[in-house]
Every structure is written in structure tokens, then in C-alpha cells.
Amino acid sequence: MLTSGSSNSSKPSSPRITEASFMFKHSQSGEEEAIGKVYDPQIMRRLLSYAKHHGALLGFCIILLLGISLLQLAQPYLVKLAIDHELAPSAPTGAVGLPGGLWSLAIAYFAILLLNGTLQYSQALLIQETGQRIIQRIRQEVFDYLLTLDLAYFDRNPVGRLVTRVANDTETLNEMYTSVLVNLFRDLFVIAGTMIIMLRLDWQLALVGLIVFPFITLATLIFQRLVRAAWRRVRVKLAQINATLAENLSGMRIIQVFTREAAQAAEFRAISNDYYEASWSQLRVAALLRPVIDFLATLALVGLLWYGGLRSLHGTLELGTLYAFTAYLRQLYNPISEVAEKLNILQAAMASAERIFLLLDTRPQVSDPLWPVLPTSPLAASEAARHGIIEFKDVWFAYQDERWVLRAISFAVAAGETVAFVGHTGAGKSSLMNLIARFYDVQRGQVLLDGHDVREWRQADLRHELGIVLQDPFLFTGTVGENICLDRTELTETETGRFLQSAGGAALLSTLPEGLATRLAERGMGLSTGERQIIALARALAAKPAILILDEATANVDSHTEALIQRALSERSGTLTTLIVAHRLATVQHADRIIVLHKGRIREAGTHAELLATDGLYRKLWLLQSDRSNYLARNP
Numbered sequence: 001m002l003t004s005g006s007s008n009s010s011k012p013s014s015p016r017i018t019e020a021s022f023m024f025k026h027s028q029s030g031e032e033e034a035i036g037k038v039y040d041p042q043i044m045r046r047l048l049s050y051a052k053h054h055g056a057l058l059g060f061c062i063i064l065l066l067g068i069s070l071l072q073l074a075q076p077y078l079v080k081l082a083i084d085h086e087l088a089p090s091a092p093t094g095a096v097g098l099p100g101g102l103w104s105l106a107i108a109y110f111a112i113l114l115l116n117g118t119l120q121y122s123q124a125l126l127i128q129e130t131g132q133r134i135i136q137r138i139r140q141e142v143f144d145y146l147l148t149l150d151l152a153y154f155d156r157n158p159v160g161r162l163v164t165r166v167a168n169d170t171e172t173l174n175e176m177y178t179s180v181l182v183n184l185f186r187d188l189f190v191i192a193g194t195m196i197i198m199l200r201l202d203w204q205l206a207l208v209g210l211i212v213f214p215f216i217t218l219a220t221l222i223f224q225r226l227v228r229a230a231w232r233r234v235r236v237k238l239a240q241i242n243a244t245l246a247e248n249l250s251g252m253r254i255i256q257v258f259t260r261e262a263a264q265a266a267e268f269r270a271i272s273n274d275y276y277e278a279s280w281s282q283l284r285v286a287a288l289l290r291p292v293i294d295f296l297a298t299l300a301l302v303g304l305l306w307y308g309g310l311r312s313l314h315g316t317l318e319l320g321t322l323y324a325f326t327a328y329l330r331q332l333y334n335p336i337s338e339v340a341e342k343l344n345i346l347q348a349a350m351a352s353a354e355r356i357f358l359l360l361d362t363r364p365q366v367s368d369p370l371w372p373v374l375p376t377s378p379l380a381a382s383e384a385a386r387h388g389i390i391e392f393k394d395v396w397f398a399y400q401d402e403r404w405v406l407r408a409i410s411f412a413v414a415a416g417e418t419v420a421f422v423g424h425t426g427a428g429k430s431s432l433m434n435l436i437a438r439f440y441d442v443q444r445g446q447v448l449l450d451g452h453d454v455r456e457w458r459q460a461d462l463r464h465e466l467g468i469v470l471q472d473p474f475l476f477t478g479t480v481g482e483n484i485c486l487d488r489t490e491l492t493e494t495e496t497g498r499f500l501q502s503a504g505g506a507a508l509l510s511t512l513p514e515g516l517a518t519r520l521a522e523r524g525m526g527l528s529t530g531e532r533q534i535i536a537l538a539r540a541l542a543a544k545p546a547i548l549i550l551d552e553a554t555a556n557v558d559s560h561t562e563a564l565i566q567r568a569l570s571e572r573s574g575t576l577t578t579l580i581v582a583h584r585l586a587t588v589q590h591a592d593r594i595i596v597l598h599k600g601r602i603r604e605a606g607t608h609a610e611l612l613a614t615d616g617l618y619r620k621l622w623l624l625q626s627d628r629s630n631y632l633a634r635n636p
């Protein structure tokens, strides 16, 4: 999270910073609070652009809906005809039973009912399918885009929020596409159609029926506003529930170890209760709307019956028309409350869309250059010699603002050299490795790979040169073999096994119940940390990199296995540039060079022997560690 605004940033004008300051403003309760307008033409245009691939289908749905509305409008009219022309005392009657006209009207009415049902069914299926397809597109686009974002983005945005973005926000949009976009047309069409029919049938009666229309519209607008405010509270609380849930589930071990169950449960109960209150108050407000509309509509009906009844008594109004009016009145006021509901959905969708588009518009801080350098072909002999050269030129780096994590770092690593980095916790060793992979960009200076600034490389080409094993190895759900090969399907099982053995995994391989085909649980949870490190190392080796970066990669494997790994690695030394970060100094004593970092600066550098000869930080660290091992040797 950002702890200060964008004002003191060095690049206030970049779009990136604008986005960052937005995040800052909404950092605590999440962007969920940032709820925009009911309707934003710019967002709507963009939303519609997703629908344009399905324009024909949507158009067809609209036509179907118009048909459905027409059928709906026709029903009361048919009844009116039946009453006025067939059932009225003056109407001509057939010889026996029902009059012929009535029969045909009844058949027409029934046919309309049947057709209406069929159309509604097909329309519902069509619109749902279209909506799902559009949403699938958006969801995929969001996920694909997340994959291109730099790590700084993920430092700033908690996982829970991004999950909400991909899962919930896209679903809100679905409702927009399926129930608003098309149905709004129907509601407006029915409202307009009903009014027109009423006015044409009998304009005076129509005016009596419509007298409450402005009041209903007003009530609807007021309610919609109240519901919107309540709904915003619900969203914020829901976001809190999601975040709390995500954090507690991933921290379950710590909760149980420190017996925080009761405390966490209480915290969750409080948030959950807030959510309940918020939902409840929203429902209370929303539920009031319909009775209010019903009340007003009933008033209109009473007026209609009174005025229409009087006129009917005087013989200036047919009974069927009066009936039709009562039916139309119902048809008129139902869609109004539905329009109100749809406005709420529309607004939720606008807010979700805004958040999704904000994500899609995030410009990655780290991006590929327009004219990238071409990766050196490993086949070109003259080039091969240049493979795996790293140089840092006066590099300054900070994760935020000017809180320097690395200061004035300069060094060069020749191809095939093994260089170790040591230093206290927080000295900046992992950060330095992050810069080589260009997970972050430096603020000043340059990081060069094979003579080219890492910013001149395509990220994919750059990372193709690197094999990285991180401090906390990450394994995917899948088999051990899949985790080693990743997408390199050309590797045979024997080759994969050999990589695992080079990584010190011979013993591990023999204990795996199904060898390389053993399935791992989520994040490789079924393995010990050391075992995960071994597999991660095998994966890095299998990528056949020019440069191997080991960030505490063997910190959790036993000394025997580590010795095996070192033997395997030293077989490759000379061809594979290796950067090792380790706290256990025994791990790095055979490195060609050791660089000691202290508070983000290079304190000293040299071979193990050279550094021991000078009275510096390395010597101090070494003595500390060997003292301890001497002590352990003396007191087993």
C-alpha cells in the first residue's frame, strides 16, 4: 500500500501515478466505495463495444421482446372486443351456445398466450447465452491483462480485491447485459405502448388513469436514490467480508498456532453483522417501493372506476373499454418499478465496469520496448561467448518514492562466473535479483544483460535467459514432472528425472509414490519446504538458462543435499553464470566472487579468502557462523 500520495513522486504526470494515487485514496476499504453515476456514456460505449460481436443476437432479442410486448398489449384489447361486441346485450347472438365471434376471439387469445410463452422462453435463453459469452470475453481479457502487469501492481493490490474484480465484478456486468440492456427496451416500449393505446381508446379516461403517473415516477426516483446509498454500504461491507475471509483462510495455520480462533471469529462476526445490517436496511428501503406504487396505482384505479362507471351508466362508455383500462393500468405501473430496479443494476454495473476498466487501463510500469534487442542465438558460436553477462551501473532503486533499497550499486559478472551475494536481512539482496529479471525498473542507473539495458529487451526474451529459484518456492497444482517442465513438453521423462537429480532430488524421487507423475496439492503444500526448493531448482535448470539465480534456494535443504547440488552446479560452472544469495556462508565460500551488501550498498567484494583476510563485515559474519558450528561441534 502506498503510504503517501503522488505529490512527492518524481513523475507526477505519468498515468501510472494517477492510478496509484487513486489506489491510495481507496486503499483501506477498497475501491468498492468509489461508486459512480447511474449512467456514464463513456463507460456505456465501452461496454457496448463488447456486445458488438453479438450485435445480431442482441438485435434479434430486442425484436423478440418487442413482439412479446405487442402480444402483451393485445391481450386486454381482445377481452375488450369480446365484451363489447360479443357479450354486450346489443351484440348479435348465434343460434346455439357461444357466438362464432367469441369463439374466434377465444382461439386468438389462446394462440397469443401460447406464442407469448414460446417467445419469452426463447428470448430468455438467447439473452442469457449472449450475456454469458460477453462476460466470458471480459473475464478472459481481465485475466490476460493481469498476467502482463508488473509486480509493483500486485504489491499495491491485495489478492482479494483482484479476485473480486475477476469473479464478482464481471458477474455484475452479466446482469447488466442480460436484464438491463434488452429488457429496458421492453419496459419502455410497454409503457409507451400502453399510454398510446389508452389515449386512443378514450383520452379522457386515459387522463384519469394517468393522473398519478408523475407521482409514481417521482416516488421511484426518490427510492432509487435511497436504495443506491444503502446499496453502496452493502458493497463496502461485502468487500470487507471477502477480504477478511481471504486473509483468514490463508493464515489459518497462524490463527491456530496462536489460538486466535475466538478473536478472529469475533472480528468476522462484527463485519458479518455490519453486512447483515446494511443488507437489511437496503431491503427495507427497496421493499417499500412496491407498496407505494401499488397504493398510488390503486388510487388511479379507483378514480378510473368511479369516472368510467359514471360514464358507463350514462351510456357514453362501453364496459369492455373500462375493463381494458383496468388491465392496461396494471401493465403500465408494473414496468415502472422494474425500470427502477434496472436503474440500480445499471448503476452497479457502471461501478463494476469502472473498476474493471481502471484495471484494464493500468499501464504496466514495466513494459516491452518498441524495438527490442534480438536475443543472442545460442547457436551462433561467436555470440555464445557473450551469453550471460550481467552488469550493474550505478543502480539506485526504491520500491516507493525515494526510500532507497539499493544505492549506487555497480559490479559486473562475466559469463560463466559464479558470484555470491551476502548481507544482513533486508540488505537488498532479493531486490537486486528482482532487478535482473526486471520485475521492477530501476530509478537511476542501468542493469545490463549481455551488454544491453534490460529495458531494451523483450521481457519474455530476457526472462528466457534466466533460471530463478526464489526464497519461497512456488509450485503449481499438478504433477511433479509438470512442475519441472512447465510448458516445455519436449522434455522426456528421463531428462526431467535427470534435472531433478542435478537439483539434489535423487532421494526425493525415490520417495515419491508415483515418481514424476505424483500429483501435488495446491502450491505443492504436500511437500516440505526443502523438497519444494529442490523441485524449483530442477525447474530452473530444466529451463536451460544462461544465468541461474538462486535466492536462498538451498536454505532449507540439508547440508548433504546441498553438497550434492553444489557438485552438480560446479559441473556447469564456466558455461552457466550463477548468482547465489545465501545466509549460510558455507554455501557460497567456493564462489568466484562474493559481494557483501550492507544497507543497500556494496560494502566489500572478493573471494572467500580475500574477504577473510580483510577485517570486514564478511569476516565478522564468517566468524559468527563458524563460532556457532564450533560450539555445536564441541557440544553435540
Ligand SMILES: Nc1ncnc2c1ncn2[C@@H]1O[C@H](COP(=O)(O)OP(=O)(O)OP(=O)(O)O)[C@@H](O)[C@H]1O
Pocket: 155, 399, 400, 405, 423, 424, 425, 426, 427, 428, 429, 430, 431, 432, 471
Ligand atoms: N515489494 C516490496 N515493496 C516495498 N518494499 C519492499 C518490497 N520488498 C522488499 N522491500 C524492502 O526492501 C528492503 C530490501 O529487501 P530485500 O528483500 O531485498 O532484502 P534481502 O536482502 O533479500 O533480505 P533477506 O535476507 O531477508 O531475504 C527491505 O527493507 C524491505 O522491507
Ligand SMILES: [Mg+2]
Pocket: 429, 430, 431, 471, 551
Ligand atoms: Mg531476500
